[in-house]
Structures are given as structure tokens and as C-alpha cells.
Amino acid sequence: MQNSQDNLKDIESLLEFYRGAGVDCFLGDEPVDWVEASARQAAQRHQTPPATAPGNAGAPAQAAMVGETRSPSAPRQLAAAPSRQPAPAQTAVMPDHETIASARDLAASARTLADLKACLETFEGCNLKPTAKTLVFGDGNPGARLMFVGEAPGREEDLQGKPFVGRSGQLLDRMLSAIGLDRKDAYIANVVPWRPPGNRTPTPQETEICKPFIKRQIELVNPDVLVFLGAASAKNLLGVQDGIRKMRGRWMSYALQDREIAAIATYHPAYLLRSPLEKRLSWRDFLSIRARLADH
Template sequence: MSSIETDVRRALLSFYVEAGVHTLIGDEPIDRMAEPAVVEAPPELAPPPPAAAREDAPNRYPTLQPKGTPAVAAPTAAVPETLAPEAAVMAARQAAGNAATLDELRTILSEFEGCALRGMAKQTVFADGNPAAKLMFVGEAPGRDEDIEGLPFVGRSGKLLDRMLAAIGLDRQGAYIANIIPWRPPGNRTPTPQESQVCLPFIRRQIELADPDVLVCLGGPSSQTLLGAREGIMRTRGKWMTYNTGKRDIRAIATLHPAYLLRSPIAKRLAWRDFLAIKQELAKN
């Protein structure tokens, strides 16, 4: 096997791991889009004819019940109850508003059942860092490593974020880090708009309780959800905006997500400019 083939296979395995694949179910790939082969059974194994075609079959037309007789429904499998989208958002707003502290919000969030992602993830990924810090980062959703450890930004993206913080003289004790979605979507897929809207009251309350002086949105989805940005992250990044908690205005800025920087290292120069601006803003306070 050539070195190129080895690198390609390693990259493919890394992709599978990041996507959440952890079990091998066969030695050969299965084409599930192919038409199934039709195999005729021998006469002795052929299934019996349909009931409607047999002479001894019962009447295939339903028997009419006398008027007023209550109908008996056929037994059905139990289906878990889920809230309607509007009801789930309202429940999230009420639950988040009941939290007076970050610890209470963490407990309420871990018990909230209005988002289906909670039942699919290993655990709730609430926050990391120092809640008393003047700087707060908000990403989109946790990934595989975050779901395992229960902390945001602990994988490759997290290691890069740590280096970016170190470049401006900070570490995780100098920042507070969270995500809009506290549960990992299956396979690291993009959260749906409904999932983001249900989780939005919790991250808003989290920002309000942490009360940072500078809010940094990591990536386009975070800036669109929290700052109402309508343009792409390349046009939004580096521009100072205002985030209102309901009690006061906070200086806010969007920058490129570390995961994007890992795929496009040339864009690190843009993120570096943003982090220098963040450093200068923190110095003012």
C-alpha cells in the first residue's frame, strides 16, 4: 500500500470518528439503494394464498356495528409525547426564566424535555471556564469529544481556541465558554432551526446571568442566532455590535469558528485580527 493510500484511509477513518461512527457491522459495504433480489420459493415452501382468495376465508367486508356502539380501536405501539414547536419554545422560556443562578440554569437545562436532542446525547454540555470572566464565547453545538467529556470545545477545535486565547494572554480561566445547543446532534449534523429556537432562551439566560463585558460569537450560526446577522460570517466577522440582555448592552463581535480555521488555515490571519480587537476592548474595561 502506498503512502498516499494510507493517508487517504486515515483521513476517511478520522472523518467517520468525527461523524460518530463507532461500530463496524460488516467486512463489505452494503449498497442499500440497490433493488433487492427476487428469489422464488419452491412450491413446498410457497406461502399460502391470501385470505380473500380462499373459500373458507371470512367476509372481507367490515361488519357494520349498530348505531351508538362504541368503536374499539386497534392496539398501537406507545409513542412518546413531544411538545409542539410553539409549546416547546414557550416551555423553554418559562424554564429558563425560573433560573436565578447559573447552577440552577444548569440543573433546569439537564432536566428539560422539550428538545429531542437531549435523549440522543450522552450528556448535557453546559459551559466551561470562569463564569465571572469579562469575556464569553458562544459556539453552535457540541461535538463527539464534547459529548463524551461534558465540556464545550475540548476536541481539536477546543485546542485551537486555547492557543488563540493564549495568543492574547488569556486561558480558560479568563473566559466563559458555552454553546447555543447544549446537546450533540446525532452524527454532528447541523441543528435544525426548531432545535436552535428551543435552546435559545437558555443561552440568552446564560449570557444574562454570566453578564460578560464582551460577547464573542464563534461562527455564522451563533452570530445569526444571537446577533441577528443576515450576512455570511466573512462579512459579519470583525464588526462590533450590541447584544442586549434585557438589563444592559454588551459589546459583541463575531469571528470565525475554530473548526473552520482547521479546514482553512489561511483564514487564521482574519481571526487573529478579531482577537486583537477583543484584547483591545477588554483593556478598555
């Protein structure tokens, strides 16, 4: 029974990946040239209908009834071929040094969070943007002393345009409530602001191209305490290599140009949903976060 459920989850994940990548229908095993098929159909419509079949007066020949000669590899109903041409696929962007430098300059030009969001909305250097539905920029109080940073948005976040609004976000809300806080007391963002297709892990190249924007976002929020949800965001922004088990609960520093921000990593809420026994360790981390906020 468990294997059946696992197989079903695997199939659902695969279909979700296809949908995120833009695949919305299956045509068949053989490729079909719709342009050639439409031209052939148009030519057949302008041909003179064949004469009545001999020996069957008044009854049109089968070809005249069908109005076309169907090849084995052609679709069943050529009349149903889509009239619009598919949009040209966006050329993949390789995040070379020039592209990363461009992202860095664009992020540095933002003077407010609204400016930074506008920069991301016009930025075309990340290959995740065309497959995502929305830009997931940030949520909560931009003037808060506490900031959370995750790795990348998921399906619900992509639909609503806000970080941590799915099951993981609901758990994060309960964890905040347990220490007497809520979203009005924190600001939440992700390293990567676009959802990867099928909720896959962002590639190092995708993360690198988005890093200047999250760094500028942290500078503009300028919190007193920075919390990394999961190892991925901490590794990308702190440059540490330890796993989350070694890293969590240990206070570190995140350097700005003019000061150091107290930083800590804890388990990602999505991991806690899969491993509820680890919530006791996250509870310790959140108590430490509350104490650090009280000291400032």
C-alpha cells in the same frame, strides 16, 4: 490516494452518525421477530424428541441433534437471541409554540447558572438529548468579562461534558494565550448544549428550542464582551443574516434587559483548522477583543 482518504472519512462519519443515533449492531438483510423466534424455540424444547431414525439404531435423527427446525430467514443461533426487550423509543418532540414557551419559562426561572444547568438536565423538549451522552453546559470562569458562544458540541465535548475540549478547543486555548488570556479569563458555552448525532448541523427547530437557555446563560454570566465563534451562533442570537466573512471583525451589540453588551463574531476554530490561512484575520479579531477589554 486522496480519494481513498476522503472515502474513508465519509465512511467513518457515517458510522459515527449511526453510533450517535443508537445503532450498535447489524442483524442482517431480513427483519427478525425475536419475540416470535424465542417462543418457537421454547415450544420446541418442550416437544417429545423424535424416534431414532430407522436403519441407524442408536443414532438420533438430525432434528433431535439440532433440537430445532431452522427456517431460512431465522438467525443461525436462536439461543443467542437477546433476553432483554429493547427500551421503547422516545417520542419525537415537535417544538411548537407551546413547547418553546415552556422552555422560555423554565429558563427564566433559573436564578443561577447551577439552577439553569439543573433545568436543562430535566428538560425533555429537545430531540438531541436522548442521543447525546452528556449535557455540555459551560466551562471557564462564570464571573469573567469575556464570553464565547459556539454552535453545538462535538464528539470530545460530548464525552467530557465540556465545550471546546477537542482540537478546536485546543486551538482556541492557543488563541487566548496569544493575547495573554486563558480559560480562567473567559466563559465558554454553545447555543445547543447536546451533541447532534454524527456532528451534523442542528436543525432550526433544535436551535429554537435551546435558544431560551443560552440567552439566560448569557444574562447570568453578564460579560462585558461577547464573542460568537462562527456565523451560526451570531445569526441565532443577534438576528443578523450576513455570512461570517462580512460579519467577522465588526463590533455589534447584544441587548440585555438593562444594558448592551459589546459583541463580535469571528471564525470558528474548526474552520481555522481546515483553512489555516484565515488565522491572520482571526488574529486581528482577537487583538480587537483584547483592546475592547482594556477599554472597559
